Amino acid sequence: MSSIKKRLRKEKIAKLLMQFSGILITGSLFFIIGTILYKGLPHLTLxxxxxxxxxxxxxxxDGGxxxxxxxxxYLAGLSTLLAVLIGIPICIYLNMYVKKGSTLAKTAKLIFDVLFGIPSIVYGAIAFSIMIWLGVRASLLGGVITITLLTIPIVVRTLDELxxxxxxxxxxxxxxxxxxxxxxxxxxxxxxxPGLFTAILLAFGRAIGDVAGVLLTTGFSDNIPVYLDEPTATLPLAIFFQLSSPIPEVQGRAYASALILTFIILSIVICTQYLASKQRKNRG
Structure with a gap:
């Protein structure tokens, strides 16, 4: 009887810990969104x-x-497209053409696991070295190279699990x-x-929100890029530069920029979930 009471007590403790973790994570999410809305919405203009x-x-x-x-x-779209075009064939090859459990399959998956966890600043440094070797200056092309390298492991490992x-x-x-x-x-x-859409979402979300990798490779410009060899501004870098300012008005604009970035990612999540649910219905 005492053992049953101990098991029930452990189950209650585990349930309380899970509830606490859920409340903590949800509360953190609402705190972050609430802070962005409170500080950014007054500065968000047309x-x-x-x-x-x-x-x-x-x-x-003035300006925007x-x-x-x-x-x-541009950066997230092009790099995600390239990552998908490169990652899908790799994943198909590892799962359809390579014998399961072989040394090649295990080694390849281990390599992609390691690449998945490497910080983006390392990819930025590697891409920067490649750009110097190729004679490419900081530009949209440099950022696309960096973020493509960063997102290929995400696509490959996500599709492999699917x-x-x-x-x-x-x-x-x-x-x-x-x-x-x-x-x-x-x-x-x-x-x-449907899972493929999730992989694309993960890659796009990582691409559009990265700042360390593009800091060395994209440069920064007040102009809209027309060609791949032009320096390019990104929202994470714009937020970083504006938050670095001691002027309260500029800091408020940084939170407004963060609000725009959050809205873009939220829109992508909603669209992806809609497409995934539609696909599940069609398959059913």
């Missing part, structure tokens, strides 16, 4: 979204951060129908399409 910085913008004068908004979208959830019977059925490995791979990708 001009800030629709205009580029004017002379003296970073000392409190349209250059940083578009620069972030492919592990596919029932073995599905692969056996496609093979029994005479499908080639590539045809089987297309069936697998169709099966995990």
């Amino acid at each position: 001009d800030m979204i629709t205009q580029t910085p004017k002379g003296g913008f970073y000392i409190g004068k 951060i349209l250059n940083a908004i578009l620069g972030s979208l 492919l592990q959830t596919i029932p073995a019977e599905l692969n056996q059925i496609t093979k029994s129908l005479g499908a080639t490995r590539w045809e089987s791979a297309k069936v697998m990708l169709s099966y995990i399409k």
Whole structure:
């Protein structure tokens, strides 16, 4: 009887700890969003979204951060596209063409696990060295190279975990129908399409929110980039530079910029969840 009481006591303690953790995480999230709204919303204007910085913008004068908004979208969009185009074939090869449990498969997955955990500043330093070797200056292209290197492990490891959830019977059925490995791979990708959207979201979210990697490689400009070899402003760098200012007005604009960045990521999450739910309904 005493052992049952001990087990029930442990279960209650574990339940309380889980509830406390949930409340703590949720509270932290609301605190962060609340702080951004409280400090940023009064400084968020239409001009800030629709205009580029004017002379003296970073000392409190007129202008906006349209250059940083578009620069972030260009950078995150291009790098995510490249990461997906490179990461999907890698993942297909490791799961469809390489024997499961082989040394190559284990080594490759270990390498991508290590790459997944490397800080973005390291990728920035590596990309910066590559840019110097190629003679490429700090620009949108440099940022795309950096963030692509950063997001490829995210795409590969996320898709690899998703492919592990596919029932073995599905692969056996496609093979029994005479499908080639590539045809089987297309069936697998169709099966995990909602998860593929999640992988793209993770890569895009990491790309648009990174500051350490792009600090060395993209430069900064008050203009909207037209070509890949032009310096590019991003929202994280704009927030960083504005928060570094001692002027309260500029600091308020930094929180407004953070609010815009949060809204972009939230919009992507909602769109991705909608597409994933629609795909699940179609598959059902």
